[in-house]
Amino acid sequence: MAVVRRLGSAIIRGSPHIHLEILIAILTRIATARVAPLFTRFLDGAIHRSNVVAPDVGLWIEFVVILSILAAIAPSSPSSSHDLYTSTVFFQSVRGSNRFTRVCHVIATQAMRWLATSVCLIEIAGFELGYRAAAMASAMARRVANVVARSRISSFYPLHKAIAAPKSGPWEQQLRHLNIHEYQGADLMSKYGVNVPKGAVVSSRKEISTVLEKEFPDNEELVVKSQILAGGRGLGTFKNGLKGGVHIVKRDKVEEIAGKMLGQILVTKQTGPEGKPVNKVFICEKLQLVNEMYFAIALDRASAGPVIIACSKGGTSIEDLAEKYPDMIIKVPINIHKGITDADAEKVVNGLNLKCADKNDSMQQVKHLYDLFCKSDCTLVEINPLAETADGKLVAADAKLNFDDNASFRQQEIFALRDQSQEDAREVAAAAADLNYIGLDGEIGCMVNGAGLAMATMDIIKLHGGSPANFLDVGGNASENQVIEAFKILTSDKKVKAILVNIFGGIMKCNVIASGIVNAAKTVSLKVPLIVRLEGTNVDLGKRILKESKMNLIAADDLDDAAEKAVAALA
Template identity: 50%
Template sequence: MAASMACQAAARGSRRLFLNQNELPGWSCRRWLNLQEYQSKKLMQESGVAVQRFFVAETASEARAAARRLNAKEIVVKAQILAGGRGKGLFDSGLRGGVHLTKDPAVVGELAEQMLGFNLTTKQTPKEGVKVKTVMVAEALDISRETYFAILMDRSCNGPVLVGSPQGGVDIEEVAAKSPELIFKEVVDIVDGVRDEQALRMAANLGFKGPLERQAADQIKRLYDLFLKVDATQVEVNPLGETPEGRVVCFDAKINFDDNAEFRQKDVFAMDDMTESDPTETEAAKYDLKYIGLDGNIACFVNGAGLAMATCDIIDLHGGKPANFLDLGGGVKESQVYQAFKLLTADPKVEAILVNIFGGIVNCAIIANGITKACRELELKVPLVVRLEGTNVEEAKRILSESGLPITAAHDLDDAAKKAVASIAKH
């Protein structure tokens, strides 16, 4: 259904492990911080978490110098983009793969020349690919065993929980579905933090033995320190690996941050890489609008993430296709309504607009005034269907009816979806 598409799009790059398949925690549309791999590893490094030694380069000569400074037996060169599937990607320079291994520092420079400034296309990028501006030059380490480890906020536990599995390096959701006995969970007391016995028990459950068990436990505690330090909602390490030399290393990590803590995490949020973001989504964020573009032709203008997903679903149910997911949120201002309409009407795919507002803390009259202003100033050319309910709704309906604008009123969401789909055929 369309809502699932919206949810997947909104949670780009984020994975939430549902240990109990009946558990459906509340989801809300939030700002997802876009950090490159080297930025996440830098944060980990600063908290004493073991990662591969690495440098970042923006030119081929910097990459060659970084390779020499590493003085490693083998070097891995990784193109830095926010999309996954880099290893199997293709550059428009002709180079295949965004991840390469070599033992020769000179080759590192040659690889960087074919990566930097060129577009890399993977299964997760747009068709034209994404321009690579930086590469990470890192020490290549062999992995003798891979495990999975994560720290996340769990509503059912009223706080953070450690989640781990000895089956790492693969799709952890698949492991949870097929072999739930291989998923281990430790609830963390937010006051006491991760206790030594918890960290050691998790390390043992992950399969670390002998001296490696204590080493893994230490890494688990350091990762929890990072979790608290940066106000994370999730730190996922896949794989948390074991090397043939007897080291426990975090080879790859994904960190999600609580956007409510932006005021005290200014340095972290300043790293947000918006260069690969959709321009419309970036513009929407300026006005505190949560926008995700979809492939349909009926624009959705809604307050509340859950209501927005339901609106997408009902449009789909009646044979239409939503053009976007747009959540106005609670504290709506008239100017936001205008900017939202401006964004929606700028999309050439949009053939109709459906407004679905349930006014709890939202004043419907503010929405109505914003709608009429936008319709007049933007000279709206597509059909507009409006369903309003809740606070000050009668005044809002009066504003719309007396505006003289061609606005179609709807009694409820189902009626609104039907009218929006039908309006395209008539228009």
Template identity: 45%
Template sequence: MDIHEYQAKELLAGFGVPIARGGLAYSPEQATYRARELGGDKWVVKAQIHSGARGKAGGIRVCENDKEIWEAADDLLGKTLVTHQTGPQGKTVYRLYVEEATNIDREIYLGFVLDRKHERVCVVASAAGGMEIEEISAEQPDSIIRVAVESAVGMKPFQAREIAFKLGLEAGQISKAEKAILGCYRAFREMDATMVEINPLVVTGEGELVALDAKMSFDENAMFRRPHIAELRDKSQEDPRETYAADRGLSYVGLDGNIGCIINGAGLAMATMDMIKHAGGEPANFLDIGGGASPERVTKAFKAVLADDGVEAILVNIFAGINRCDWVAEGVVQAVQNIDLKIPLVVRLAGTNVEEGREILKNSGLPIITAESLGEAADKAVQAWRDNTAKSA
């Protein structure tokens, strides 16, 4: 789960990370009012979307008076920003963050991520801030600083100081950097984050350190114990297909293909998508209905897949261990009858009660294409999609 910049800053500030003063705005009037509250003679109006590279997309504006703030807010609100992270569809701006301008002397990159290979929190830092970490790695690989934190011990002050020294900070800034780095680590650990990124962490002309931008992502599976974090979720910034599925307890990731997938088990889902590609098709989604594939759950899965207008065929691939194929077959029949399916459907069942499940599909009288192996199912799904596309043309 991602959150907005202003939300991440508010959370990090609670752990001692220094941030610039700012305020939220939902209209041009509010934006100008926030600037007056902050005072000063220069402000930054920032579009709040779940994406980096907002500046390159025109989502960050420096303003010097009420007129410029009004015009910037009026232009940004309701606008769709397209960045390399949003994809061509972009994300719509519904809120702005008005922040006091900062006198920037230099920029630093600071990130905390979960290194799953080594099962450690890893700190990634660079003296070349203001760029995406991928750009820094490509253009200035020697500037990357990596520090793994021992899980049983946690991050120690000496590690934070080592990072600060390697970043080339002056003596008077080391303790400030130490406080900011340790604050980020505590926020990461105590709020079940999967990523904390400050880019840039700036050194001001006055020698202070300020987190000028901040991003945080969280483990959705831990949000039941972090209700104050879960409340920060902004569904307007999420793929509506994924939101629909998540609200119904389904693991779903939307893709750009046209063959919808309903599968139990993440590994089987990945293998099925690979086989669809191998057969010459493109999967429209990753959908894992999990171990409890009841008829009701299967129906919900069908509705989630069909919420994508790009789906032109569906492949159901179930290996029943905890599940039973007859339950799944009943769910498939109910879904097809209730939804009035207009596109080809291929079903492959294997495992517990497979013969009973196949009999239910066969006796349903519905135009369901069956398959016995994964390879056969993928081939039939792609061929059915092609035949249906040819008929439509």
């Protein structure tokens, strides 16, 4: 406990040079001896929603020390990859996302501050006051555990294994869930034995006649579907005036309608006014449907596993179905360890209220869809409509599939299907540079380190009457090149009228950001006002670099001042 107190005193004094090897040795000793068992009991209680009361405030303080420092000791240089691994493998041992990790970092950092305060208060003002501060640290730690508990955890690394882990390189920051086109999803589902309509995809008008002759020699009516990664195609409008992205047409009209779709921009309620390009068209057989239903498999936090959602009504959005027919929607949680059972499949089929399809065959189709979900590392399989045909088959008439990007290393064939033409070019560039970027509709471009600070920056811009143009988090380990790429992304947005850089240097050093800003100004043509607020590690060096660069920028003292100046710069 004395070691922990000295460590806490060093933290609250703001000592930036705690020797990492000594720190890791201390953590290893504490974790293996006392904290790991406490941590296990704590998370077990959090997962089962029971109240966990620490039997000893000393153990609580040790627990928060471990949690906080593991979240805080990211590398001070690119060579410190061991320390980065130490600080992240603990969180990434759960089946979660890097965004989740970043949330834990924010919460745990605050917990560390309360912990340090409590340790010093115990030393200075006595146990009672220190215990109150420690209780606040415990509450912050409990928030971490509750986030963990809601994130579908199946296992954890013991703390001592995380600390003693081998060296590893930097970890990818950007989180995405792969979305594929309908024709790609149909092909994948058919490989798992799921019934899908017969179809063929074309990317040019000259291919259509060949496809019709080869694939649909006897079909008098066909369905022509534009392929974009957005919903609401049927009610969408092309910018060339064509109404609807899905048409049922006579055979002799297929080439005409498909030709009007290819190479055009389709605008739907999900694409926004800019729309999305239609580079491919899916030509399908027209099915004689006698019943349309809704079916989906998603990940459920409450049951910590997959859940099948089904409704005997379909063909429209699940939101509308939930509003109109809430009693018809059933949810069947699946035990991730046992897999889907006959009883599970039967419950789903009964909920679909089939009219003519064979029950046993339908149960098999449900199992095939679950098999696809698990083996392809899906985060969502949505079939709408799941339809019964006149010949008694259950068919996935239309489907949406999303995949977990964490599984890209073992689903390389699926991830090769990614269509970047359907994604925001800025977000694609950000992902390539390991930056977290989300484009918005405002006029003030933001470059911030840390997700929490980025959201706070956007909020305070709004408070002062402005509107943020983006969410851009450079993270805690950004290099000068990443800062340059961030500026390229910001300046490529024609809506951006001012750029606000808000850096609170802890792990991220202010001088690195400053050097990146100076080099970015040499690389890109900066034609809008630049407002910079730097605080934290190496802030004086960072400010000196900016001053010596002779750049035309607006310096800000704090976040409020920065936001106010950014909004004023728009005038």
